Amino acid sequence: MKKLLKFLTLFVALGLLTSCWDAKNLEELLIIYTVGFDVSKEDPEKLSITVAFPTIIEGAPKDKAEVTTQSPSLGGGEQNLQNKVYREISYGNTRVVIFSEELARKGIYHHIDSMLREPLFPATSRFVIVNTRAIDLINYDPPMSLFVSEFLFDAVRQSNRYTAVPFTTLRNFNHQLFTDGIEPALPYIVYDSEGESITINCIALFFEDRMVDIIRDDMAMAFMLLRGEVNHGFITAPLPEDDKHHLTISLTGGHTKIKTSVKDDVLYINQEVIINADLSEFTRVDSIFDAAMLESFEKIMEDYLDDLLSTTIERMKKNRCDNIGYGLHVRANHPDFFEKDEWCCLFLDAVVEAKSDVRIKKVGISH
Amino acid sequence: MVLYGKYKDGEITPIQSYIILISIMIGTGILGLSRIVAAVSRQDAWISVLVNGIFISIIMAIMVFTISKFKELNFLEYVCHLLSKPVGYTITIGFIAYSILATGTIIRFVSEMIGTWFLPITPIYVISAITVITTIYMTRKGLTVLARFNEVIAFMLIPFALLVFVSYTELNFVYIKPIGGSGIKNIMAGVVPSFYAFGGYEIMMIVYPYISNKKKPILKYSVLSMLLVTLFYGGTVFFHIALFGPDEIQRVLFPAINYIGAVDFPLVERMEIFFTVFWSFTVLSTVALQYMTANILLQSVFKNDKTSLYAYILSPIVFAISLIPKNTVDVAEMGDQVGRLTIFFSMILPLLLFFTYLIRKRRAIKK
Amino acid sequence: MLIDDLKRKPLSKDINHNITELKNILKDCTDVIFREIIMDGPIKPQRMMILYTDGLVDSKNINEAIIKPLNNYSPPNKKPRILKDYPIEDIKRIINVNEIEEIDNFGDILQQIFSGNTVLFLHGSKEALNLDTKGWASRSIQEPSVENVTRGPREGFTESIRENTAMIRRKIKDPALKIKEMNVGTRSNTFLFVIYMDDIVNQVLLTRVIKKLQEIQIDSVFSSGYIEEFLEKYTYSPFPQMQLTERPDKACANLMEGKIIILLDGVPQALILPINFFQLFQSPEDYDERVIFGNLTRLIRHIGFIIAISLPAIYVALISFHHEMVPVRMIVDLAQNRVKVPFPPVIEALLMELTIELLREASGRLPSTIGQTIGIVGAIVTGEAAIRANMASPTMVIVVAITAIASYVLPHYSTTFPIRLLRFPMIIMASLFGAFGITITWTWIIIHMCGLDSFGYPYLSPLAPLDSDLLNDAAIRRPLWKLWKRPKTARKNNVRWKKEK
Known part of the structure; x- marks a missing residue:
């Protein structure tokens, strides 16, 4: 019995050997x-x-x-x-x-x-x-x-x-x-x-x-910030009342928080984009070892970015499509309010506000 | 003659019995589990799985409690003792038929998977034949050797389990929200399909008599191993939903495999193929254990010395069963039908035995 | 006539009869020397005969301790009148040999003279004297040639069995160390020592091993491989169920684990049994080096084992089935290398593996200095030429080379055979079914190993059956001060030392 089985196995093995169907x-x-x-x-x-x-x-x-x-x-x-x-x-x-x-x-x-x-x-x-x-x-x-x-x-x-x-x-x-x-x-x-x-x-x-x-360009970056994919890169903002000089930060990371609420059948989406950054360029000769100064930089940057973010959101609203994924959060937080087939219209009517929060960590080794 | 330890040939250690439980359960079910359950209970599929796991752990406890009262008897004997001889024999023969059917189905499932991912042109009967031959080789030396094999494989399950975390960067936990949002009714309805993935633990009824050292807290540890599997499944489903979201997951045939393909790996491309290699080890042990069940039961019916005879005799039947389905859809249907049988053997039968035992005990006390 | 049969034949009182009988048996055995000694007897000169094998004895010793005292013997004044000859007891007093024994049959006589002793016949006695005069030229103790270590003792077993037991005894000065003598081979009559620690060894195992040794039916034993095949249960398995060592320290360490050592006369290696699979990966060095590095090297050996069995198969599977798994940056180069080779990858792999095996055999046969050169030159030249002639792709050569290196990670040479053997079915299965074939073959190998046992001890223990106590010293080892329990091969509940709580 055992011998027979061994022979059979051998036979099957030999049979298999002659054809390898999938060997490419x-x-x-x-x-x-x-x-x-x-x-x-x-x-x-x-x-x-x-x-x-x-x-x-x-x-x-x-x-x-x-x-x-x-x-x-x-x-x-x-x-x-x-x-x-x-x-x-x-x-x-x-x-x-x-x-x-x-x-x-x-x-x-x-x-x-x-x-x-x-x-x-x-x-x-x-x-x-x-x-x-x-x-x-x-x-x-x-x-x-x-x-x-x-x-x-x-x-x-x-x-x-x-x-x-x-x-x-x-x-x-x-x-x-x-x-x-x-x-x-x-x-x-x-x-x-x-x-x-x-x-x-x-x-x-x-x-x-x-x-x-x-x-394109800045708006594309704003889109990425809205999506929460804050990686590296540079953002340059013009200084208010000073055209000659620039302020540039280099991103080091960050994340985004999306909060949604429904009041009187109106959807409010509040987004906060937290950006960690280093100061990479400030062309004026002022010393920057000053807490107030840094805070003002952050403010300038935030104002600039907030503008950019809201333009980007407006652009998406114009297209009637939500590429950021606010719908996911709305669905998660207000499952009754969210209707999947009408999300584009709901998105259009929603009040979307995005705020940036820039946190400058390092200022550079010489200035 | 075996000199090592206390147990004789054909017996297993308590640790081996827990490993057998884990390794028979983790098999074909895991691949499509999250899709099937998410179809019912959407983002709360993982809760369904956990609920099911707890429910099954209770059944497990009942099962081990009942059979631990009959330490010296094997499955056939204690079923006959509790439910009378004709019923006992009917159930045992039913169990044998079910095991053979289940083995055939799983083998077909494996062949189907291998055929899809590795060998698209190789005829399915060839893959099936190879698997059947391997199964014979695994089972012919009896339960002890198979249990040892499972112990070795258990170490391979660790990297297998770690693969669950690979797509961590791609996860979006917003998909899990709202937790419990699909309603208790849906979550409970999701318990039923998730049950199929847990099938196989009824093997405890058959292997328990072969455990050498029954003084160990087998009840505690077997329930713990059930909970371990539950945790693993629950975690897997949770991560799958966090990656795919409740919508897309229903369009993916085997989320477990696609999940791993979601990210790039530095050294090896296509990690999912790696996964399938690991998976085929665990599923081979599932197949062999299911086949072993049939062999052991046949041995107890005909009172032979060895199970190896049946390992050879049953193989053509199993091979033939594995060739019945015509296409992937047929395979799924066959799986469903076998799953229905599982409900009887793994849920109704343990409860039936438990209650009969209680009634008998009460009667005995009255007398 | 076999010695065993002759053992039933007693000596006669007549010395002449005995001598004729022996001369008849030992006809044409020119190495056996008969020398007659006439000594002054109590009454008249007493005739004696000594018998020994030339080359096996210390002839100086025979001259000084046997012939000289007998020849020079001057009888004391008080002459016993009754006796015609001196009795055997008196002769014993005259001879200056450290070990004297009386033997009374032809079989024993032959056995003793062939093992280097001298036999003295007396007229009128039914017994002859067996005198220990062993002294043949043997190799001095040298460093083991295969199991080298950088740290630790450097002596290795030699062909002389007594020296070997001495080396073990020097290391274990304990009366529980038993050295049981046995004899195997009906014609070769080889000495065999079963060495064990009496209070550590599992007695059931010991009786079984001794019984098996007694049951061996073989005419001659020249090396330990002869008895290995008789002792083991799974002769057709590629995995060894006994371990060979040429290091006395390794043998002693195993004795302390309750294992049995079998030493064979004329063989500079000892057999260790029972063993488990993980023992094959252990080297005495592991315990000498720092714990971390000892573990690291063990880990590397295990990885080497897996690589040596499956790497060529993985390569074949990648090239013929799963090319999508190859990183894109590599795939073009791989394809460019492959496109010139006329054979399918399987044939290429098998050819290259075969070449490596040929080289290995060839370099083993040649004298060691030439052998090394042939090995290196052969490998480089063949590899280079094979690539130039488009018989093999450079990647294949790298794969084969890594495999060959990896297959030598096992501390003992003879245990590398399973690795070399299993590689071939693995390659063939990989060429048929790709990664699934590799999975299937590994399943076969693992299940085969699960079914093996070495004298009743599961081969894959302590991994399967899982034993947490034993995992202390398997694939990795814990510090020695934690290894206070002996492995399960020893008698039950036997500890190395009492652990203070």
């Missing part, structure tokens, strides 16, 4: 590092999908290559793409997914559904929006990195560390899309195709899966 060697794969989505030029209804991959063969004329196809969605495009290349496509290492602004304004959920379903598609691949066509950005040769994906990946992370843009992954996007009370926001890349340079300091605001607005 690394070099037999087409490793995609970036996927770009554009509106097709020929047919505006269709999508133009570009994938970029390294050629890996030594001595090949190019280190990397791109393939483009037209299709209604990524799911359908996969077949077309596969037919254009000679190795099996693997999306397992996709780091960055690029959408053109044109497409983003039309809505992108259709195209990401197949990414969500595929278990091997990394949930942490970054989403970015670009002002030109995605394929242009993919063709861009970054000066200090072989792949544009690596470059964008690091650049977005760096911008995020300097409180300029949010950090949106496939999972984040999906999460913000399907959670009531928050709308997605993506980093928006300004690509200057003539100067061959990239700036990442804008944020694309979404309503559901459609892009509705772009906010």
Whole structure:
């Protein structure tokens, strides 16, 4: 009996040996590092999908290559793409997914559904929006990195560390899309195709899966402060009654507190943004070892920021979408008041006040 | 001849019995637990899980209390003693059938998971066959060896448990609020689906007679190990909801896996695949323990010396059961049906035994 | 005729008969010397015969202590008239040898002369005298060649069994240290000593081991491996159930844990039994170094064990199945390396592992100075050439090299065999099922180890069955002053010293 079983096991093992269904060697794969989505030029209804991959063969004329196809969605495009290349496509290492602004304004959920379903598609691949066509950005040769994906990946992370843009992954996007009370926001890349340079300091605001607005520079930073993602970065405020001189602080961290209340059917949202910062620039020659002086700096900064924050909130109210996620807090604190389908209108009617609280810690080593 | 310690071959130590309890419970249930429960009790799913855990701990206490009155008898014998011979045999044979069915279902579930995450092209019967062969190998040397295996695996559960904290930076605890907001009715309704994840603890009824040193406070520690699992599950669900929110979580098939994929790791990409590797160890021990249950009960029915014979005989049946479902939806349905059977064996049966015991005792006192 | 049979054959009173019989048995055994001695008897010259094996005896000793006193013996004046010859008791008084014993059968005679003793035959006596004249050239005590340590004693066992027991006795000066003599091999008649601490060892275990040793049916034993296979229960398991040591201090430390040491004549290693798996990772050095570093090195050995078994398999799984787990910065380089290699990763891994095993065997066979050179040159040249010829990718070579290094972390060489063996099924399973294959194979290995026992003691103890008392000294060790309990291998409730509360 036992011998028979051993033989059987051996037999099964040998049978298995002859066929390894899933073994796909690394070099037999087409490793995609970036996927770009554009509106097709020929047919505006269709999508133009570009994938970029390294050629890996030594001595090949190019280190990397791109393939483009037209299709209604990524799911359908996969077949077309596969037919254009000679190795099996693997999306397992996709780091960055690029959408053109044109497409983003039309809505992108259709195209990401197949990414969500595929278990091997990394949930942490970054989403970015670009002002030109995605394929242009993919063709861009970054000066200090072989792949544009690596470059964008690091650049977005760096911008995020300097409180300029949010950090949106496939999972984040999906999460913000399907959670009531928050709308997605993506980093928006300004690509200057003539100067061959990239700036990442804008944020694309979404309503559901459609892009509705772009906010830039200071406002983008204010948006990040409102979201509570206070990391590093610099804020410069003009000194009142003194145009020649500046006051700059360098952020070291912070957080935000959101309080909500309902009075007479009116929703009040009070937000406090606490910013820890060091003094990084004060161009006047006055000595600053003075508590009152520092306090006045904080006041100047707070006034400047409060203005900025309220403009940003107004901008979002204008778009009728809540990208900050106030809805989450309203839902948590006033579950009866919150209605998920009408949150945009409720947000519009709500009284939103954001106050900043700047706390300057260090003043620098010489002045 | 075994020289070590007090116990003979086929027996287990009290510590091993607690570990068996923990490791049979932590298995397939954890993957979809937060989704299923959150569908009913939304952000309060973790409360449902905790309530369920406490409830089950009480049943556990009742169960161990009842069987501790029959230290010398095995499952078949004490059920026969309490509920008369025909009923006892019927229940035992029912239990055997249930265990075989449950083993088959779990094996299918494992194969399905492995098929999704690791081996999409490999035929499901191959993965199933490998799992069945492993199960035979694990169970053929009897309960003692399997219990030891579980002890080794228990050390692997520690990193497994630590993986719960990996997405800490991404959590947003506003999703948990309002605590208790979904209403007591919903929280209680959520207890029912969360029960399935706890299934398997009925194995205590079968392994208790094999514990060598019954002088140890087995009741206390087995309830404690139930509470440990409850805490682990409750914490997991809590974190899952804090990451996904009650809305998105319902769109994720296995939140436990996606949860780990939410953040980037410095050294290894795709931590979720790591998780699945750890998970397959624990689930293999779940499968083997469930299978062992059937073997032990068969042994007690036919009064053989060894269980190894049944480990071989039952394997084709289990293999065949694992091939019944046609697709993922079928697997889920089969799981639900087995879950319903679990309610009988893990809740109704212990209570039934307990009350019969009380009635008999009262009668004896009267006489 | 076997010695065992000859043991049943008694000597006769007639010396000539005995001599002819022996000459017949020892025909063509040119190394056995017969020397006749005529001494002045009470009445007439008394004829005697000594018998010994050349090379095994100290001939100076024989001359000085046996032949000279007998030849020079001048009988005292008062002559006993009744006796024709001197009785055996008188002869004993004349001979100056430290150990004299009377033996009365041919088997014992042969056994004694083959172990270096001299046998003296007297005319008219049914007994012969066995005189201890052992003295053959043996290796002096040297530093152990395999189990080196930087701190601690540097003596190692030698081929001479008596010296070995002396080394142990020098370390444990306790009457409870028992050295039981046995004999194995019907033809080789090898001495075997079972050494144990009488009041620490588990008596049930001891009787079982002795019974098993007595039951061994073998004609010759030349090394401890011969009896190891007879003693162990799971011969087909890759894991050793006994440990080999060439260090007397290690043997003594094990004795104090209630373990049994088996010493074999002519073998410079001792067998320790029973053992557990974690013992294979321990080295005497762990107790000599500071607690933290001792633990660190143990931890490294355990990690080395896991790496040595699974690293090539993990590599194969990553390359053929889970490429999405490789960091993007690495994946391009990996793919570029791989693209030139014509074989699938499994074959590549198996080929490279096979090469390493070949190198290992080859360098072991050659004289040590050349062996090392061959090892290094072979590894470097083969690795380099394999990469140049696109037979293997550089990553694969690194993986194989790390694996090979990691497989030598175990303090004893022979215990590295399971690691080297298990790597191959692991690679094959990984090539079939990726990470799931590795999981499955580890499950097999662990469950196999759970089912093993060494003389009734679970192999994975104290991890499974969990024993908190014993975890004090397993994968990590606590300070020595906390190790006051003996392991469960010892007799029950046996402590090293009374703990003051």
